[in-house]
Amino acid sequence: MARGLFSRAWMTKSYHFQARLSYVRVKYLFLTWLAVFVGSWVVYVQYSSYTELCRGRECQRTICDKYRKGVIDGSACSSLCEKGSLYFGRCLSSKPNNQVYTGSWGDVDGVIKCQLGDVVHYELGEELEPRKETVLFDKPTRGTSVEKFKEMVSSHLKAKVGEQANLAGLVTLILSFADSNRDGHVSLAEAKSAWALLQLNEVLLAVVLQGREHTPKLLGFCGDLYVVERVPYTPLYGLSLPWLLEPWVPTGLRRRLDQWFTPSWPRKAKIAIGLLELVEDVFHGPFGSFLVCDMRAGSFGYTERYDLRLVDGRRVVPEEAFRRAMHLRRCHDDDDCAYGADCRAACNPTEQRCMGQVSQPNLARACGALKDYLLRGVPALVQEELEKQLYACMALQGSAEHMEMEHALILNNLKTLLWKQISHTKDS
Ligand SMILES: Nc1ncnc2c1ncn2[C@@H]1O[C@H](COP(=O)(O)OP(=O)(O)O)[C@@H](O)[C@H]1O
Ligand SMILES: [Mg+2]
Numbered sequence: 109m110a111r112g113l114f115s116r117a118w119m120t121k122s123y124h125f126q127a128r129l130s131y132v133r134v135k136y137l138f139l140t141w142l143a144v145f146v147g148s149w150v151v152y153v154q155y156s157s158y159t160e161l162c163r164g165r166e167c168q169r170t171i172c173d174k175y176r177k178g179v180i181d182g183s184a185c186s187s188l189c190e191k192g193s194l195y196f197g198r199c200l201s202s203k204p205n206n207q208v209y210t211g212s213w214g215d216v217d218g219v220i221k222c223q224l225g226d227v228v229h230y231e232l233g234e235e236l237e238p239r240k241e242t243v244l245f246d247k248p249t250r251g252t253s254v255e256k257f258k259e260m261v262s263s264h265l266k267a268k269v270g271e272q273a274n275l276a277g278l279v280t281l282i283l284s285f286a287d288s289n290r291d292g293h294v295s296l297a298e299a300k301s302a303w304a305l306l307q308l309n310e311v312l313l314a315v316v317l318q319g320r321e322h323t324p325k326l327l328g329f330c331g332d333l334y335v336v337e338r339v340p341y342t343p344l345y346g347l348s349l350p351w352l353l354e355p356w357v358p359t360g361l362r363r364r365l366d367q368w369f370t371p372s373w374p375r376k377a378k379i380a381i382g383l384l385e386l387v388e389d390v391f392h393g394p395f396g397s398f399l400v401c402d403m404r405a406g407s408f409g410y411t412e413r414y415d416l417r418l419v420d421g422r423r424v425v426p427e428e429a430f431r432r433a434m435h436l437r438r439c440h441d442d443d444d445c446a447y448g449a450d451c452r453a454a455c456n457p458t459e460q461r462c463m464g465q466v467s468q469p470n471l472a473r474a475c476g477a478l479k480d481y482l483l484r485g486v487p488a489l490v491q492e493e494l495e496k497q498l499y500a501c502m503a504l505q506g507s508a509e510h511m512e513m514e515h516a517l518i519l520n521n522l523k524t525l526l527w528k529q530i531s532h533t534k535d536s
Pocket of ligand 2: 406407
């Protein structure tokens with residue numbers, strides 16, 4: 109009897125044990141399945157967004173196809189399409205129509221930028237950088253003489269940078285840039301590449317500012333694909349997180365992370381001087397004025413010697429082109445008259461058209477962008493003075509009466525103040 113009881117108890121126990129075991133098993137099986145499901149979903153999303161974003165191969169195929177047919181030519185064509193000495197490395201694109209890759213060309217580290225035309229436009233500022241024309245490489249047409257091409261370039265530039273700029277000088281610069289094999293003659297294929305590149309704000313700026321040091325050098329091109337020097341440190345401050353992580357990082361933590369990933373104050377001051385010099389270079393320069401319409405940290409980087417470089421010049425537009433595009437734009441309020449992250453004009457409510465004048469000059473917006481960056485960790489001795497100058501700078505208005513004089517004064521004072529602080533440190 110006792111034995112029977114014991115064996116029944118044992119059986120119940122073992123039954124319970126087995127039931128529990130299979131419950132645990134099912135639970136783990138389910139969890140494993142869930143993990144595999146979620147994991148493959150994440151991999152799938154990453155992969156599909158990667159393949160949508162990173163289409164370097166497609167870029168290379170399109171460009172090389174045109175090169176082999178003799179439609180386009182340029183200094184990077186043979187390395188890219190024949191010798192295979194220009195490689196696409198890591199994908200840096202954040203928009204599918206603007207392909208950005210690290211690249212190595214022989215022993216030079218560069219960044220390859222290439223346009224893919226068939227993707228919808230993201231922004232209203234389309235008029236400022238038309239796309240369709242460039243993909244087809246249909247201009248200039250066969251039979252266009254060099255003189256005619258010069259005229260084409262000249263009237264294109266007149267519309268972009270305005271008449272007061274040194275147009276003849278700029279045309280010469282562009283023609284020597286177009287003659288990629290330096291044989292003293294611009295072939296039709298070279299002219300087609302140059303024409304396509306000329307539509308891009310970033311390239312125009314790089315040509316205008318060549319010889320100055322705040323834009324990466326143009327190393328070569330083929331069609332509207334071009335290679336620029338690689339800037340070792342980007343963005344200007346903070347950490348660039350993978351986009352999947354980005355929405356999950358709270359703003360407070362983000363700000364703290366950004367603070368950790370910045371150089372020491374004297375180095376920041378040197379970088380800031382670089383930005384002020386860039387602003388000075390594009391303000392009423394020999395080739396007209398340009399507006400830096402994206403002052404966010406992602407547009408800039410710096411070198412090992414803490415010299416500032418502009419890495420994304422697509423939102424740097426000639427002031428004249430901005431004025432024209434704004435005059436054409438209909439509006440209800442000022443918000444309709446914005447371009448890029450930072451350029452704003454006023455809306456004329458009676459005509460319902462945007463006014464051409466940008467509300468704040470580059471300098472005021474640069475000071476706004478530099479304020480937190482420079483005031484964090486500033487030596488106590490200069491804090492008050494720096495703060496005062498930065499606020500005066502941010503208050504500068506595009507329409508102010510003695511704007512030019514005030515502009516020069518504020519710029520000089522700020523540069524002098526910063527230089528004084530760092531001239532004795534080794535980084536300067
Ligand atoms: N010359 C360069 N050197 C180093 N990194 C660069 C350079 N140009 C672009 N990058 C990097 O590639 C990223 C994307 O390039 P960008 O021209 O800003 O295109 P998009 O604005 O479409 O993302 C930049 O944020 C920057 O980090
Ligand atoms: Mg960018």
